[in-house]
Amino acid sequence: MKVTPYEHSSETKKKQVEQMFDNISGNYDFLNRSLSFGIDVLWRKKMMRELKGIEINKLLDIATGTADVAIAARKLKPGSIIGVDISEGMLAVGRVKVAKKGLNELIQLQRGDSENLPFEDNSFDAITVAFGVRNFEHLSKGLDEMQRVLKPGGKVVILEFSRPRIFPIRQLYDFYFRYFCPWWGKVVSKDNAAYRYLYESVSAFPEGDQFLSIAEKSGFKQLNAQRVTFGIVSLYTGIK
Numbered sequence: 001m002k003v004t005p006y007e008h009s010s011e012t013k014k015k016q017v018e019q020m021f022d023n024i025s026g027n028y029d030f031l032n033r034s035l036s037f038g039i040d041v042l043w044r045k046k047m048m049r050e051l052k053g054i055e056i057n058k059l060l061d062i063a064t065g066t067a068d069v070a071i072a073a074r075k076l077k078p079g080s081i082i083g084v085d086i087s088e089g090m091l092a093v094g095r096v097k098v099a100k101k102g103l104n105e106l107i108q109l110q111r112g113d114s115e116n117l118p119f120e121d122n123s124f125d126a127i128t129v130a131f132g133v134r135n136f137e138h139l140s141k142g143l144d145e146m147q148r149v150l151k152p153g154g155k156v157v158i159l160e161f162s163r164p165r166i167f168p169i170r171q172l173y174d175f176y177f178r179y180f181c182p183w184w185g186k187v188v189s190k191d192n193a194a195y196r197y198l199y200e201s202v203s204a205f206p207e208g209d210q211f212l213s214i215a216e217k218s219g220f221k222q223l224n225a226q227r228v229t230f231g232i233v234s235l236y237t238g239i240k
């Protein structure tokens with residue numbers, strides 16, 4: 001069964017996801033920092049370490065949202081960074097952050113669908129996606145597109161929520177994600193559904209080896225999955 005943000009909507013998952021992120025865009029950064037106690041910043045730094053030492057001319061950050069990963073990627077000293085997202089609301093917040101940091105020359109944010117990327121084949125040296133793949137309507141299509149626009153030998157780094165396995169972390173995590181996050185998300189963003197969708201979409205997401213086998217079908221090689229912070233998130237890497 002497909003997990004979508006708004007149970008009673010007849011729109012596609014993609015449209016609903018776009019609408020949800022447009023709705024919460026103004027509160028997204030605050031909710032992220034407060035719900036993760038700031039650990040999300042460390043997770044994005046860990047992503048960057050996976051790309052250290054690689055010569056990157058062009059970097060693509062898919063589902064860039066408010067551009068935190070795109071901004072963090074400046075440390076890699078790439079020639080250029082493009083961030084794509086389907087939510088104009090999220091991109092608008094991101095554009096303000098990029099401008100404030102004086103990064104307009106380096107980072108370009110544009111609207112685009114991960115399942116139909118507006119780029120030529122073999123365009124990028126590296127691709128990053130943080131907390132994006134879980135929201136794709138068709139995961140394989142999104143991975144096929146990453147494979148298409150990545151240069152041969154290029155690297156993809158994907159960060160996504162997973163579920164801890166050990167007692168009592170799993171139980172605490174389930175309580176936190178199932179009850180606390182939706183409550184806090186509703187208080188702050190006034191969107192009843194957004195943080196309920198977070199729990200449901202994480203529960204339904206094919207994590208670990210399951211994710212790797214889907215990525216393998218898209219043609220990625222040297223695939224690796226790493227569980228981080230008790231498995232609250234997983235870091236996936238692969239090479240074209």
Ligand SMILES: C[S@@+](CC[C@H](N)C(=O)[O-])C[C@H]1O[C@@H](n2cnc3c(N)ncnc32)[C@H](O)[C@@H]1O
Pocket residue numbers: 014017018021062063064065066067068069084085086087090112113114115129130131132135136137
């Ligand atoms: C949880 S946010 C993550 C944002 C950012 N990467 C971060 O780490 O904070 C997920 C983002 O994925 C975007 N998204 C979902 N489906 C997408 C698609 N098909 N194409 C492009 N972006 C998509 C949403 O609009 C949203 O901004």
